[in-house]
Amino acid sequence: MAKPHPPKAVLETALYAHNLDETAAFYEHVIGLREVVRVPGRHVFLRCDTSMILLFDPDATQEGGDSPPVPPHGCHGEGHVCFRAKRGELDAWADHLAAEGIEIEADFEWPGGARSIYVRDPARNSVEFAEARLWGFDE
Template sequence: MPPPHAPRAVLETALYVSDLDTAAAFYKDVIGLDEHLRVPGRHVFLRCETSMILLFDPEATQDSHGKFPVPPHGAMGQGHVCFRAQPGEMDLWEEHLTSKGVAIEADFEWPGGARSIYVRDPAQNSVEFAEAKLWGFDT
């Protein structure tokens, strides 16, 4: 039986970090997300308008000890998240990130004219800011 329809959006994205406090500070203070929920030593969840960024300690998510009704999960190594930027915001993001001492790892235009800026979070996850037209979306 097929699904009722294709999903409409990604609801949450998980990144794995060894230092929750440092990573959470980056996503709050540099990116501007709001903290939604924290379980010390396990995870920090941050709101990004209509989706969530979930920061997990990969070691802690391997063993839930019956505390959480979800299966153990986790990843080692660098992950990736891309934030949608509005047309005309890319220069502002570049200036903001630079002013916060965040090094721009890459800045380029894709075929079709969309621009992406890449930086690294404190856990070395790849963090991208891109115009929605990269994937054919209007805004």
């Protein structure tokens, strides 16, 4: 049997938060993502263009799901997500986040010249905005 080609992109990213409402509100109202699915007390799924941000309560996912049958998963502690942004958008993001009262934890240029901005969501996950050239991708 032939080996499949490597995946072309990440379809979804999971983050964990005990307060789903507060954390989902951050991704909707501050970041601008659109909620697609919500199961109160378990998860909120949000669309980010061609991918999804999945917010799970880490305790609720330890049992897995019944319909569909999803294996148990979850983690405790601070996760990380990085949103792709163009250099010209990073100042606008920094200004927007500051106007929303969200502290910029770090704003710097990497050795290769790509810039990153880091903040925290309400669940303390690290949220980064970075230029795609950070990893050698075109804008």
